[in-house]
Amino acid sequence: MLSSLDYLSAKEKSEVHMFIDKAVSRLKKEDRDLPQILMVRDLLSRGIGIHHGGLLPIMKEVIEILFSKSLVKVLFATETFAMGLNLPTRTVVFANTGKHDGRSFRQLLPGEYTQMAGRAGRRGLDPTGTVIIMCNDPEAPPMAGLRAMMLGTPTKLQSQFRLTYNMILNLLRIEALKVEDMIKRSFSENSSQVLLPEHEKNVKASEASLQNLKRDPCPICDIDIDQVHDEIVKYSDLSSEILNLVIQSPIGRRAIVSGRLIVFYDEFKKRRCLGILNRILARDRKFLVLLVAKMGNSRAESEALTKVPYLTMVSGFASRNLKQFTLLTRFHEVAIDISAVELIASMSVRVNFSDAVRSKREEIARITEQLETCLKFQSNWHPLTFSKLKDAQLTVLLTEREEALKIITASKSIKCKNFMKTYSQVHEEYMIKQKIASLKQLISDQNLELLPDYEQRIQVLKDLNYIDEDLNVLLKGRVACEISSGFELIVTELVLNNFLGEYEPEEIVALLSAFVFEGNTKIDVETVTPRLDQGRARILDIVTSTNKVFEAHQVLMTQDEAEFTERMRFGLMEVVYEWARGMSFNSITQLTDVQEGTIVRVITRMDEICREVMAAARIIGDSTLYDKMLLAQEKIKRDIVFCASLYI
The missing domain is CATH 2.30.30.1160 (SH3 type barrels.)
Structure with a gap:
């Protein structure tokens, strides 16, 4: 159907071809002919664009820039385009009013709908913007659902601040800032912290009232009232x-x-x-x-x-x-x-x-x-x-x-x-004391919402010897301070157990890809090499034993931590391994069903993990591991994966 549509004039086609040629000129010749690039190029030459998380970063940027120049007349996009970029259009069409949020299929929230529908209408160009909702079913969506989506109460802002072991360990090394102070500065504690001056004022007023109370003496009641x-x-x-x-x-x-x-x-x-x-x-x-x-x-x-x-x-x-x-x-x-x-x-x-x-x-x-x-x-x-x-x-x-x-x-x-009479006086005194105690509880650090989570995580760090009983950060803790990309305790165990030192650079990045890839694949990697299979089994054992410590202390685990062993997180192990060995990008895409954009993001983040493990190796004085990670970093930083952004 799309092959018969063409929205561009000859002049606009020339502009599009010149821009794409200039953009892909920074790629190797074989990467310029990737199936995705050829497909997107064909669509763009007719004024049609697509935008989603699976696109190569360079093609995403090409589409965004051409759209901003009005050379893309029709754009098929996921909500990522509307959420992240300020690029308005004349008309927005919703193919569906529902979405899958990673857990289940649900109706769009009012905030999500408003954000996407709000792109309709270009300031200074269009008198009005048009929003169309397609009806794929024989019957129109129920009016009650549409009304709730369009006019419902906006989603309440919720703090996304979460304590991590890396954050706790780094803060324990800084005397000038306590973890409690960091929690107080989070959005989740904002409402309670704003009320602190009022609570302190009420405490003083209640203490003054308590001092002014007088109990009438009674020889009988005073015995045991x-x-x-x-x-x-x-x-x-x-x-x-x-x-x-x-x-x-x-x-x-x-x-x-x-x-x-x-x-x-x-x-x-x-x-x-x-x-x-x-x-x-x-x-x-x-x-x-x-x-x-x-x-x-x-x-x-x-x-x-x-x-x-x-x-x-x-x-x-x-x-x-x-x-x-x-x-x-x-x-x-x-x-x-x-x-x-x-x-x-x-x-x-x-x-x-x-x-x-x-x-x-x-x-x-x-x-x-x-x-x-x-x-x-x-x-x-x-x-x-x-x-x-x-x-x-x-x-x-x-x-x-x-x-x-x-x-x-x-x-x-x-x-x-x-x-x-006497009981009423005693009870009034009791109620004021209770009020003072309640207000002081609200003022104290013990009222912080994340404090129980912090205390549980401290116990985990003590059990695993990252800190001592006096909260002094030990060697393992110093290593974990360098791992900020997630799963810091597990990566630290791999470093200190000399697990990574036993493998070659290509194998190390392949195994570490499990801490970056979220497991969104239907293809389960079986045997890549016997050594990688052994490494995968060892990592799963460490994850399982670490999670048991978390459960023993009732630590609230993230979904990634809780489902690590169940998801196919090693689904890109072979892809990363072959990329580090020098295989072309077109060839590694044939090894998996994961989209090209996701592959690029995983390998790009592997560069970050390599730097963190290098810093950890420097702390423990392991020059061999440091050299291996440096070499691994050099092997993955090439070609289309690390192509410079068009915005720079």
Whole structure:
């Protein structure tokens, strides 16, 4: 179909041919006739271009420059063209609204669509830009999907900062800069670091409030009020843990039947409420309850009562310190979080919830009658014990809660008439201290998101003898500092075990290609040479043993690290080996299904790895390895792979 299309005039054809001839003149004669170059040249002579990651770098640059000169009228491109180059056009056509992101096929994100569609319309040349979406299926794409792609919320910026062993080791050698300081400067920590001055200001204000607090003396409460307060907090925390554990189990949820009376705080924790359980919303960790009563006549009184624990199981406590619930004139349903629950009573009432929500008079009267009877015994309500549930963890929690209740009941202050006042003062002091501790935690290095990952990686480095217990960088660590292209620990093991020294320069670069090539091939390399096969097996053994150390310390591995042994990362081993031995580029492309552009990128990066291994060899004083890597570097740096850029 494309062979019959021609968009260029005779003058434009001449310009294109002259430019391509000048561009490829820097190549060897045999490289000028590569199939890809001939194919692209034919298309460009008719004003048609292609642009994707598999193209040779020089042909990519030819297409980009000709496109910028308006000598390419139609360009078939992947998103790499739109993402990386500022070259607008009159019309953008989407062949599909989906893409494969390396893991699965998905719809284009709003940011991706906008970036590519935004190329339509050349400033100063076109009054408007046109965007066309092709429909390859009989039916058009669903409008909801198109609307989300075009008008959806842009993808939130996420920090790509990741700790590497090379970075950690280099920072450990610099006294003036700590790893924690580097983490603080990352985008991922930006939002929390911006708030630091505000947190420090709040700490000072809270500390001033704490100093101004005064506790009224009471001869009875002063005996053990601090201990009682701690036990009440413990009792409340244990009750929450018990409830969390119970609702995770189907058997536990069946124990909390509909109709149970539930005492809870409102959403602002300003008032204590009474409700009747309708059902458990286990997925949302909420209870759906019928709100029937509230405690306290005024807002101030209600708020004051919430500061006193609901300990009706302590004899005489409720009558001395708590108010009676006041029934509401109209009942309604609310969903409450389980963290707001103070007590699930062992008492229950019978309710027709659909009639109650509709405020049917007969049902409201029946519920009110039952509640009035229950409220007469409010001071003796006991919590649901869950003692019949057979669970070891639950049994431990119930026992600890019972012990806390015994200490509270036996205390002197719990029976004092001033308990409510003194407890409120102690609790206010406790809350301010908790706030100060929370703010200081936010300010400290311990709050850094990547700190756990850093600590785990430090343990790995200690286990593998890259650093000592005092975080001093050892010889292995100094070698790893020179390897910055990835897989630094594995390459370091290869260098220090004299593994690379046993091979010839051509074989070394062939084996090291596994740390550059991502394994995007369908052809599995079998036997290249027996020596290379042995080297591949040895590398896989080192990778496996190193990954086991990572797993032992629960280090978050990258996808490349985790799938190294599963991917065909040695897929270009034969290609790189033959290239280093002097084979032509056209010949090595016949050895693999990998595209030419990818081959060039892998060999180019091999030059970088050669320099890094040379630096490592210099540190350990291995002149033989240094000379081999220097020779390997010379062997791969030739012809079309290292052709100078047209932009220079």
